[in-house]
Amino acid sequence: MPTDPTTVPRCKAPRRWPDEPAQGGWYTDAEDAAMREVMDDSLSWRTGWRGTERITSFEDAFAAKADSRYAIAFNGGGPALEMVLHCLGLQPGDEVISCGLNFVGTHLPVLHQGGTLVLAEPDPLTLNLDPVDVEPRFTTRTRAILVTHWNGLVADLRPFLRLAACHPHPRHGPPVVIVDAARACGGTTPAGHPVGAEGWATVFSFETKKLMTTHGQGGMVTTQDDALASQLRRLRTYGLSRHWGTNQQLNKAQAAVGAVQLSRLDEMNAARVARGHQRTRLLEDVPYLTLPPTLTGGQHLYYRHNLLVPESWAGAGRDALMETLAERYGLGSIINDPPTYTSHDYIHARTHGQACPRAEQLAARLLCPCLHPLISDAEEQEICDAIREAAEQVARAFGTV
Numbered sequence: 001m002p003t004d005p006t007t008v009p010r011c012k013a014p015r016r017w018p019d020e021p022a023q024g025g026w027y028t029d030a031e032d033a034a035m036r037e038v039m040d041d042s043l044s045w046r047t048g049w050r051g052t053e054r055i056t057s058f059e060d061a062f063a064a065k066a067d068s069r070y071a072i073a074f075n076g077g078g079p080a081l082e083m084v085l086h087c088l089g090l091q092p093g094d095e096v097i098s099c100g101l102n103f104v105g106t107h108l109p110v111l112h113q114g115g116t117l118v119l120a121e122p123d124p125l126t127l128n129l130d131p132v133d134v135e136p137r138f139t140t141r142t143r144a145i146l147v148t149h150w151n152g153l154v155a156d157l158r159p160f161l162r163l164a165a166c167h168p169h170p171r172h173g174p175p176v177v178i179v180d181a182a183r184a185c186g187g188t189t190p191a192g193h194p195v196g197a198e199g200w201a202t203v204f205s206f207e208t209k210k211l212m213t214t215h216g217q218g219g220m221v222t223t224q225d226d227a228l229a230s231q232l233r234r235l236r237t238y239g240l241s242r243h244w245g246t247n248q249q250l251n252k253a254q255a256a257v258g259a260v261q262l263s264r265l266d267e268m269n270a271a272r273v274a275r276g277h278q279r280t281r282l283l284e285d286v287p288y289l290t291l292p293p294t295l296t297g298g299q300h301l302y303y304r305h306n307l308l309v310p311e312s313w314a315g316a317g318r319d320a321l322m323e324t325l326a327e328r329y330g331l332g333s334i335i336n337d338p339p340t341y342t343s344h345d346y347i348h349a350r351t352h353g354q355a356c357p358r359a360e361q362l363a364a365r366l367l368c369p370c371l372h373p374l375i376s377d378a379e380e381q382e383i384c385d386a387i388r389e390a391a392e393q394v395a396r397a398f399g400t401v
């Protein structure tokens, strides 16, 4: 029977190292104990899973760590960002500037809340939104700049805050800075503040791949703004009897393990950063690869360890490298992520022919091989040997520059 090539799985043998490793493989006895305790006090029909104290105490601990007045827990990062954008009350034609190289879940809520998505280029070194490219995109309709801390590298928000102040909206004043910190929980900004302290609102995710997880799904918003905090609390709980709202609450079992994960976050991040730095050292002399910047002090958490292949390998050569790593060495990697407007039909259809050539070029050179804090030293050495050997093989086919 003929086989449709699009349905042939790329990897026949199970991978030794998955494309996308998940946090949650790193729960300890403390998470286990917290979960059991919640189970015990929820199995009475008189109380069930009701009870907000655990959620409030998780929020308080999170706010303290993020140096933020408020933290509001949600059942996911996506719903949290959707509600933050809802609070802006975007009118048709209102614009939100964001990096073209992004996760689709960052751009979908902008469009769903009625905003016009204005795409801008990434900085070639950090792959974070480039302030130089943002400046000419301001108009009198700009309401927000949506900045993502890309793959764990914490962006400097000060240039965006300065630019926003210089381009006030005629009715709403300076555009707000909304931060997507789904991949940078526990990081420190170049201004020396914890991620979550600066800007109008910062959104976090506790999905299973993220730096900490609440049973695989969950989210949080931090803000210093009283009005925004109360509006978000209403929205996630059916409007608290007066306004429109929906149900997007985190449950108490998630909050209980979240509190434990939060107390372990610095330790878990430190292990990941050490692994990221080690990988960079081990790959330093591979001539074909551009490695991520080595940053300390929480300014890069290496949610992904981005590798860029030479321009002459863009597309096919990069694909060949990923394929070789998977097939021959069992090492999974992903393109995290391609530009949203080329990879998602809904976004493509609503960005009216906008393009970010630099984002597209960088995405064609990008691969993120599996990195996880629980990979051992010996395995890390094997992974780096695999990357080095596979790159040599691809160089024979695609050239060395």
Ligand SMILES: *Cc1c(COP(=O)(O)O)cnc(C)c1O
Pocket (backbone or CB within 6 Å): 076, 077, 078, 079, 103, 105, 106, 148, 180, 182, 183, 204, 205, 206, 207, 217, 218, 219
């Ligand atoms: C994971 C992620 C989100 C969405 O978070 P969920 O909790 O999965 O809904 C948003 N933005 C970025 C950059 C992410 O990585």
